Amino acid sequence: MAKVKIALTKGRLADESINIFKEAGIRFSAYEEDSRKLILPSDCEQYEIILVKALDVATYVENGAADLGIAGKDTLLEANANVFELVDLGFGTCQFAVAGKKGFDLNQAVKLSVATKYPRVTTMFFQEKGRQIETIKLNGSVELAPLVGLSDVIVDIVETGRTLKENGLDVLEHMYPISARLVVNKASYKTKSQELLPLVQKIKETLTVTKG
Ligand code: PRP
Secondary structure (H helix, E strand, C coil): CEEEEEEECCCCCHHHHHHHHCCCCCCHHHCCCCCCCCEEECCCCEEEEEEEEEEEEHHHHHHCCCCEEEEEEEHHHHCCCCCCCEEEECCCCCCEEEEEEECCCCCCCCCCCEEEHHHHHHHHHHHCCCCEEEECCCCCCCCCHHHCCCCCEEEECCCCHHHHHCEEEEEEEEEEEEEEEEEEEEEHHCCCHHHHHHHHHHHHHHHHHHHC
């Protein structure tokens, strides 16, 4: 059997993914040892995880450097990757939203300026509404932008809403719901179907049992 490579994002998504694999009978003891290694084998050595930045999961999977990947729908939409999305894993749930200062009227500006880590998703969303906008690409702490006059509003993910609240911002418009997705390289899905299909099936069964 050929080895199966799986791209994960360090942090909570990887922790939850490792748990799902464990429930599906695949252990990654090396991951639990809090190591700095970026390539970690499963105990049975049939699988290997690689730890990458969230936005890069799609890139590794699209190019076949990983057969499978687990990433948030936010990063998959932004990366616009040419991969198959197989399963909604149901964790990592949050939402895309337009946010700004309390009471800000989205229709007041002729050309809205929007700060975001997600310029592609932002452009798509406003284009569909026929709105002309200027996107300002940031890499983090996006909530600062409307507070210091860098932009009118932001497009970002909102999970608990705490970051918005503590910075005096409100959701002005809900966009799309987000959760973690299992994606697969299109070629691997055919050439490694013997290895991948049973694994995907096990993951689906694990989710059904968890959801009760
Ligand atoms: C994300 C996101 C929001 C925050 C939302 O930022 O960009 O800022 O989490 O979570 P909340 O609704 O639970 O407060 P992240 O923690 O990735 O940090 P960043 O701002 O540096 O990107």
